[in-house]
Amino acid sequence: MYNALRNFINSKTGSEIDDSEFQFVEAAFTPRVIKKKQFLSHEGSICQYMAFIVKGAMRQYVIDDRGVEHIVRFGIENWWISDRESFSMLTPSKYNIDAFEDTELLVTTKEKITLLKDQSPLFFKMAHVLDENNFIAAQNRIEANISFTAEEKFQQLMKLYPEFVRRFPQNMLASYLGLTPETLSRIRKQMLFR
Amino acid sequence: MYNALRNFINSKTGSEIDDSEFQFVEAAFTPRVIKKKQFLSHEGSICQYMAFIVKGAMRQYVIDDRGVEHIVRFGIENWWISDRESFSMLTPSKYNIDAFEDTELLVTTKEKITLLKDQSPLFFKMAHVLDENNFIAAQNRIEANISFTAEEKFQQLMKLYPEFVRRFPQNMLASYLGLTPETLSRIRKQMLFR
Numbered sequence: 001m002y003n004a005l006r007n008f009i010n011s012k013t014g015s016e017i018d019d020s021e022f023q024f025v026e027a028a029f030t031p032r033v034i035k036k037k038q039f040l041s042h043e044g045s046i047c048q049y050m051a052f053i054v055k056g057a058m059r060q061y062v063i064d065d066r067g068v069e070h071i072v073r074f075g076i077e078n079w080w081i082s083d084r085e086s087f088s089m090l091t092p093s094k095y096n097i098d099a100f101e102d103t104e105l106l107v108t109t110k111e112k113i114t115l116l117k118d119q120s121p122l123f124f125k126m127a128h129v130l131d132e133n134n135f136i137a138a139q140n141r142i143e144a145n146i147s148f149t150a151e152e153k154f155q156q157l158m159k160l161y162p163e164f165v166r167r168f169p170q171n172m173l174a175s176y177l178g179l180t181p182e183t184l185s186r187i188r189k190q191m192l193f194r
Numbered sequence: 195m196y197n198a199l200r201n202f203i204n205s206k207t208g209s210e211i212d213d214s215e216f217q218f219v220e221a222a223f224t225p226r227v228i229k230k231k232q233f234l235s236h237e238g239s240i241c242q243y244m245a246f247i248v249k250g251a252m253r254q255y256v257i258d259d260r261g262v263e264h265i266v267r268f269g270i271e272n273w274w275i276s277d278r279e280s281f282s283m284l285t286p287s288k289y290n291i292d293a294f295e296d297t298e299l300l301v302t303t304k305e306k307i308t309l310l311k312d313q314s315p316l317f318f319k320m321a322h323v324l325d326e327n328n329f330i331a332a333q334n335r336i337e338a339n340i341s342f343t344a345e346e347k348f349q350q351l352m353k354l355y356p357e358f359v360r361r362f363p364q365n366m367l368a369s370y371l372g373l374t375p376e377t378l379s380r381i382r383k384q385m386l387f388r
Binding site for chain 2: 062064068070071072073084085088089094128131132134135136138139140141142143145146147175176177178
């Protein structure tokens with residue numbers, strides 16, 4: 001189980017973490033299984049965990065004043081999931097994080113991750129690479145949100161994250177893209193008949 | 195001029211950078227003035243600069259296939275501006291970055307910033323704090339994009355960045371929010387008469 005995280009650190013840093021350094025990583029994480037529809041974190045509570053997804057699929061969503069769910073993030077194998085704002089600032093979260101499939105996680109806490117960044121230079125480097133990648137991905141998603149047509153949004157999702165399109169149902173994909181399910185359904189039909 | 199950057203580092207790190215450490219920061223940055231409508235970086239070129247805005251106002255935007263400008267980022271005093279993807283990955287930028295007002299910058303390059311992070315622990319810490327703040331701000335903006343009504347989007351902008359609303363014209367604010375100028379104009383009128 002920890003091997004997935006080890007491979008992930010190696011791939012993001014372009015290095016090979018050795019056994020003695022990886023012991024610190026192992027010590028900072030705890031395995032956890034979350035069954036489908038169960039929660040990692042709830043709206044109104046502090047999100048105490050940062051989780052690496054070994055197997056499964058999760059989503060992070062907010063429920064608006066009209067009772068509508070909006071999915072801000074999906075997570076599948078090799079993705080991290082947490083409410084970064086709540087986790088870092090220790091403020092109540094706006095989000096729910098639940099499992100869409102039975103999910104195996106490696107979870108850590110703020111204290112452990114702070115210590116680990118001092119103990120493991122490669123984990124520290126990985127975190128920096130992820131921050132950079134996240135910044136770039138968020139910039140691209142914001143650009144798509146404000147400038148793309150509905151069809152362009154879906155085409156970009158298929159191109160960047162085809163696995164999301166395979167794993168999650170259409171209503172969730174629509175939510176993630178900020179489209180109504182009806183609009184996404186219409187677009188996909190139009191794309192089929194072109 | 196460098197004092198603005200010094201104060202910024204102190205405020206983000208909660209520390210006081212001393213003279214000897216700040217000498218490394220000064221050596222890594224060059225003052226630059228960009229007149230209104232002039233460019234820091236062009237679409238199709240590698241964005242070679244990361245800039246700290248001492249005075250003035252800038253915008254980062256993309257022009258879509260239909261010739262429409264979409265503003266992904268504003269920058270005013272104490273903001274940083276660059277195309278992070280192009281700057282980090284050395285790939286051609288999709289964006290233009292230009293001055294909306296005459297602007298005074300402190301600019302640095304990828305090489306200098308890499309060296310500086312080794313030389314100055316407080317600059318390094320500031321960069322980490324900014325990455326975290328950016329992650330959180332991007333998450334909130336994505337949530338607004340996919341879940342808020344047009345009016346909620348504008349209200350959030352007024353709440354989070356009132357200075358943007360004072361400094362930039364309505365058509366640019368609309369672009370930043372992913373609204374048409376007509377929609378934003380209608381909303382603002384409705385808000386006045388409520």
